Amino acid sequence: MADKQIKRWDPFRELMSLREEMDRLFNTFFGRSVSEELEGVWVPVIDIEEDNENFIVSAELPGLKKEDVKISVRGNLLTISGERKHEAETKNKTYHRVERMYGKFSRTITLPSDVDVNKIKAIYKDGVLHITLPKPETMKPKEIEVEIK
Numbered sequence: 001m002a003d004k005q006i007k008r009w010d011p012f013r014e015l016m017s018l019r020e021e022m023d024r025l026f027n028t029f030f031g032r033s034v035s036e037e038l039e040g041v042w043v044p045v046i047d048i049e050e051d052n053e054n055f056i057v058s059a060e061l062p063g064l065k066k067e068d069v070k071i072s073v074r075g076n077l078l079t080i081s082g083e084r085k086h087e088a089e090t091k092n093k094t095y096h097r098v099e100r101m102y103g104k105f106s107r108t109i110t111l112p113s114d115v116d117v118n119k120i121k122a123i124y125k126d127g128v129l130h131i132t133l134p135k136p137e138t139m140k141p142k143e144i145e146v147e148i149k
């Protein structure tokens with residue numbers, strides 16, 4: 001008996017398994033395809049930094065091509081939008097777990113001030129979009145020399 005491991009009964013694991021099976025049964029019965037089930041609403045997570053010269057926005061967009069992403073600026077509003085497309089559905093494939101989100105997204109960020117739209121730069125590398133939004137000259141700090149009399 002030392003060779004056999006005793007497995008503990010986990011009712012929650014069985015309930016999750018049962019729920020997944022029931023979901024699959026209902027989806028099959030009502031004719032929903034797997035790709036319909038996977039399409040959802042998602043938004044990329046972002047970081048916003050500021051220094052004396054720029055606002056820097058970094059957005060996680062793994063699995064997207066640069067052609068799938070659009071950036072627009074109007075006043076102090078930055079909008080990042082696009083679409084993460086699901087791979088084409090293939091027959092004879094069973095999904096055991098799908099946690100990645102697919103579909104269109106749009107994220108609008110209000111910046112603390114307007115930006116110089118002619119100098120904006122965007123770089124997409126390793127699934128992260130980095131946008132540098134230069135502040136207009138009027139917003140940049142100016143040093144004023146103090147005269148001593």
